[in-house]
Amino acid sequence: MKKMKSYIKPSSFLIFIALAIFVALVPAVNQGYSMMILNLGLIYSIATYGLSVMLGLGGQLSFAAVSFMGLGAYFTANLCSGRLGFWVDTSLTLVLVLIISTVVAFLIGMILFRLSGTYFTFGTIGLVQVTWSFYLSYKPLFGGPDGISNVATLRIFGWSPVDYNQWFYVLVVIVLIVAILVERIRRSQLGRSLSAIRDNEIAAQTLGINVYMTKVIAFTIAGVLAALAGSLYAMHSQFVSSDMFTFERATSYIIMAMLGGVNNTFGVFVGSVLVTMLPEWLRGMQRYLQLIYGVGVILLMVFMPMGLAGLAGNFGKSIKRKLRSAAVKNAPAEKEDAK
Amino acid sequence: MNINTIVSLAVNGISMGMIYALMAMGLILLIRAIGVMNFAQGDLLMFGAFITCWLTVDLKLPLWAMIPLSIVCFVVVGIIFMFTAYWPLRNASYPAATVISTMGAAMALKEIATLIWGSLPRSMPPLMKNPATGKVAVLKIGSITIQWQFILTIIVGSVFIYLVFVLFDKLYAGRMMQAAAQDKYAAELLGIPTILTTMATYVIVVALASTGGYMIAPIFMVSNTLGTLQLRAFAGVVIGGFGNIKGAILGSLLIGVVEAFSTIQFSQYKDAVVFLVLIVFLLVRPQGLFGEKIADKA
Amino acid sequence: MNPILRLDKVCKRFGGVIAADDVTFSVMPGEIHGLIGPNGAGKSTLMNLISGIYIPDSGSIFLDEKDISNVPSHMRARMGIGRTFQTPRFLQRSSIRDNLLLGTDLANQMGYLKSYFGKKGSNFEEELDRLMKYLDFTFDWEEDINGLAYGQRKQLEIVRSMLTHPKIMLVDEPAAGLNNKEIDDVMALLNFAAKQFGIGVLLIEHSMDMIMNICEDIVVICFGKVIAMGGPSKISCDEAVIEAYLGRDLDASNS
Numbered sequence: 001m002k003k004m005k006s007y008i009k010p011s012s013f014l015i016f017i018a019l020a021i022f023v024a025l026v027p028a029v030n031q032g033y034s035m036m037i038l039n040l041g042l043i044y045s046i047a048t049y050g051l052s053v054m055l056g057l058g059g060q061l062s063f064a065a066v067s068f069m070g071l072g073a074y075f076t077a078n079l080c081s082g083r084l085g086f087w088v089d090t091s092l093t094l095v096l097v098l099i100i101s102t103v104v105a106f107l108i109g110m111i112l113f114r115l116s117g118t119y120f121t122f123g124t125i126g127l128v129q130v131t132w133s134f135y136l137s138y139k140p141l142f143g144g145p146d147g148i149s150n151v152a153t154l155r156i157f158g159w160s161p162v163d164y165n166q167w168f169y170v171l172v173v174i175v176l177i178v179a180i181l182v183e184r185i186r187r188s189q190l191g192r193s194l195s196a197i198r199d200n201e202i203a204a205q206t207l208g209i210n211v212y213m214t215k216v217i218a219f220t221i222a223g224v225l226a227a228l229a230g231s232l233y234a235m236h237s238q239f240v241s242s243d244m245f246t247f248e249r250a251t252s253y254i255i256m257a258m259l260g261g262v263n264n265t266f267g268v269f270v271g272s273v274l275v276t277m278l279p280e281w282l283r284g285m286q287r288y289l290q291l292i293y294g295v296g297v298i299l300l301m302v303f304m305p306m307g308l309a310g311l312a313g314n315f316g317k318s319i320k321r322k323l324r325s326a327a328v329k330n331a332p333a334e335k336e337d338a339k
Numbered sequence: 340m341n342i343n344t345i346v347s348l349a350v351n352g353i354s355m356g357m358i359y360a361l362m363a364m365g366l367i368l369l370i371r372a373i374g375v376m377n378f379a380q381g382d383l384l385m386f387g388a389f390i391t392c393w394l395t396v397d398l399k400l401p402l403w404a405m406i407p408l409s410i411v412c413f414v415v416v417g418i419i420f421m422f423t424a425y426w427p428l429r430n431a432s433y434p435a436a437t438v439i440s441t442m443g444a445a446m447a448l449k450e451i452a453t454l455i456w457g458s459l460p461r462s463m464p465p466l467m468k469n470p471a472t473g474k475v476a477v478l479k480i481g482s483i484t485i486q487w488q489f490i491l492t493i494i495v496g497s498v499f500i501y502l503v504f505v506l507f508d509k510l511y512a513g514r515m516m517q518a519a520a521q522d523k524y525a526a527e528l529l530g531i532p533t534i535l536t537t538m539a540t541y542v543i544v545v546a547l548a549s550t551g552g553y554m555i556a557p558i559f560m561v562s563n564t565l566g567t568l569q570l571r572a573f574a575g576v577v578i579g580g581f582g583n584i585k586g587a588i589l590g591s592l593l594i595g596v597v598e599a600f601s602t603i604q605f606s607q608y609k610d611a612v613v614f615l616v617l618i619v620f621l622l623v624r625p626q627g628l629f630g631e632k633i634a635d636k637a
Numbered sequence: 638m639n640p641i642l643r644l645d646k647v648c649k650r651f652g653g654v655i656a657a658d659d660v661t662f663s664v665m666p667g668e669i670h671g672l673i674g675p676n677g678a679g680k681s682t683l684m685n686l687i688s689g690i691y692i693p694d695s696g697s698i699f700l701d702e703k704d705i706s707n708v709p710s711h712m713r714a715r716m717g718i719g720r721t722f723q724t725p726r727f728l729q730r731s732s733i734r735d736n737l738l739l740g741t742d743l744a745n746q747m748g749y750l751k752s753y754f755g756k757k758g759s760n761f762e763e764e765l766d767r768l769m770k771y772l773d774f775t776f777d778w779e780e781d782i783n784g785l786a787y788g789q790r791k792q793l794e795i796v797r798s799m800l801t802h803p804k805i806m807l808v809d810e811p812a813a814g815l816n817n818k819e820i821d822d823v824m825a826l827l828n829f830a831a832k833q834f835g836i837g838v839l840l841i842e843h844s845m846d847m848i849m850n851i852c853e854d855i856v857v858i859c860f861g862k863v864i865a866m867g868g869p870s871k872i873s874c875d876e877a878v879i880e881a882y883l884g885r886d887l888d889a890s891n892s
Binding site: 184185188189190192193195196198199200202203204205206207208209210211214217263 | 688689690709710711712714715718719720722726727728729730731735738739740742743746747748749752753801
C-alpha cells in the first residue's frame, strides 16, 4: 500500500513560478488604464473564489454574489465618501464590511437554504433582483441611478496606493491570501463535506454531515468574499453604481469560475483575469465582442466543462500515464540485470 | 383610485402575464422535454420581437404574409439554437454545463440582433390601430378605456396555451415528445426519432417566445434589453410549481398582475416587489401552487 | 448486555403502500444480524428508517437504548450508525483519499474549524492499512474513485464505513456485483468488524451463501411484516420463510 505522499506536487511549483513571473512582469508592461482593468480582474476573482466554494465544492448554483458585492461596495461608499456627513477610516470600514457581511450572509443563507436545488437557485435570482432594484432606485442609501462617487481610496497604516500599479501589488497580496484560504478549505473537512453534499446529499447525511448548516456556512463564506470584493471595488474605482450588480453581471462571475475550472484554485484566478481582460484584448473587435464571448462560453461547455484547469489536469494525467507505462517497460529489464 | 385604473391595470397585468406565460411555457417544455434550464429564453423573445418588427416595419408586409414568414424564421432560429446551445451538450457529464451554455447563447443572441438590426431601440406601431385616427385602438365600456391590443394579447396567448395543451395531451406527437424526454434510449428503441422531437420542441419554444416578443413590441420598444423579462417568467414557473404547465401559466399571470398593481405605489421598485413575492412564495410554499413534493428514492 | 439497535413496533406507510408493519427486532453488539426477504419486502426502507432518512409513522427505534426515532439523520450518523448503499455513493470528482477521509471525519467529529487549522484526528493511514489487509486489491490514493472497478468500490464503501468507528453498521447487499473471492473477503472484513470491534452489523443480502455462513441471527421480512426470526438453521426450516422466499436454493445447500 502506497504511503500518502506529502511532497509538493510539480504542478504547485509551476504555478508558483508562473505567479512570480506574472507579478514581476505585469507592472512593467501595463500601466494606467490596462492596469486598472487587470486590477478589476483581481477584485472580481475574490468574489469568484466565493462562488467556487458554493458551486465548485458545494454544487449549489448561486447568483447571490452580486448582491453581496453591492452590500460591501455601498457600505464602503457611504462610510468613506462623507456623503452621510461623517468619514470612517477605510481600513476600519473593511473590517466592518467583513463583520456585517458575515452576519447578513449567514441570515440570508439560513432563509434561502430552506429551499433546495433549483428552488434555491431561483431564490438567489430573486434576491439579486430585489437588491438590484433597491440599489438602482433608493437614493438615500444608494445614490439612485447616479450612484455614489468620491469614495476614498484604501489607507492602511497611513499609506495609500497612489496609482493603479501600487493597487496591483495590494490586490495580489489579498488575492493570494484568499486563494490560500479557499485551497485550505478544499483540503479540510468542510471542503470534503461540501463535495459530499454536491455529489450525494443523502449519503452525506449518513456520513454525519449536517447538510443544511454546511450549505449555510458555504453561502456565508461566499457572501463575505463577495462583500470584500465589493468594498475593494469601491475603494479602487472610487465610484459605485448599480449596473455592477445586475443579473447579467452575476452570470459573468459564473462564467469566470467555469472558464478557469471551478474546482481548481489557480483556475479561478486565471478565469477571472481572462474574462475581465478579454474585452480589452479584443478592442478592435468591439462589435463582435459579445458574440465571440457568447459562442466562446458554449464552446467552453462543450469541450472543456472543467475549464482550463481541467484541460491542464487531463494533460498532466496523460503524461503521467505515459511515464508510468515507460517505467513498466523498463522494470523487467532491470530485474534481469539484478540477477 | 377609480374603476378605470383598476380595470386597465388588471387588463395590463394579465396581458403582460400572458407574455410571461408564453415564455414560461417554453421554459417548462424545455425543462420537462429536454431537461434544460434555458437562460436564453428572454433573448429568444427579444429576437422574435426583432424579426417581427423587421417583417412588419422594414419590409412593410401585410399580416397574411408576415405570419407565415415569421413562422419560417422561428423554425430556422429554433433549429439553429438547438444545434448550437443544446445538441453538443446532450450527453454532458457536468449538469450545469447545459445551463451555462444557454447563458452564452443569450449573449450571442443579443449581439447577433445588434449586428443585424443595429443597437438603437426601434418602435413598432400598435397591433391594433383605429383606422380613423391612426392611433391605438381602444375599447370603451362606460368610463373604462382598454387598449384593444392588450385584449388581443390575452386572446392570442390563450389560444397558444390551448394549442400546446392539445399537442401534449391529445396528439400522438405530443406523447412521442414526452417519451423522448423521459427516456431517450427507450424512445429510440421504440422508433421515435428523438432528434426530430427535440427539434420540434425547440421550434415550439422559440415560436412561443417570439410570439410573446411580437406582442410586447408595440408596448415596450424593441431593443436588445428585452431579454431581462425572462426573469419574470422564471418567477412564474417557480410560483406555479416547478414542472407544471398549468402552474407556470397561472404563476406568470399572477406575476403580471402583481407587477401592474405595484406601479400604483412602488413604481420604481416593481422588480423588488415582484421578486419579494417570489421569495415569500418559495419560503411559504416551495412546491408552488400546483407542484407536488417529490421524494427521492433513497 | 443491551442490544445496540432495537426496533419496537415500527410502522411506515407511503400513501397506500405499507412499507413497515409493526416491525420489532434487535441487534446485539458484535453480532452479525441478517435482514432478508423477497424484493420489495421493505428491507431498504427499514435501513432508511434506521439511518433516519425516513421517520417512522409510529413505533420507536433505539440506539444503545436511547430513543432516536426523531433524531435527524446526520445526528444518528454521529451517534454511531454507519451505512453502506446498494450502489456505492462516492464523491465523483475526488480522489480516493478524500472519499475515505470523509469516513475518518465522522469518526473524529472535530468540526470544520479545527479541521481547517490542521488538527489531526485518528491515524488514518494505519487504520486503512489494517482494514485493507482483508481485501485483495491495492490502489493509489490520488487516483480518481472512478478508476476502481465496481466490486472494489463496493468493498471500499464498507471500509469507509468502518473508518467512521460506528457502533452499528447497516450493510445493504454487499455481495451484489462481487465475485466469490471478493465475497469471501467481505465476509472476513465484516467478521473482523464484529468480533474485534464489537460493531453490530445489520446485513441485507440476497446471497444465501453469505447469510447462512456469517449471520448469527436473522430476521425475515415480507410485505413489511416480520414473518420469522432466529438462527440460520431455524430459518431454513421455517415454513413461512420457505414459502415466501427461500425455495430451491436452500434445499440444495441443506442436502
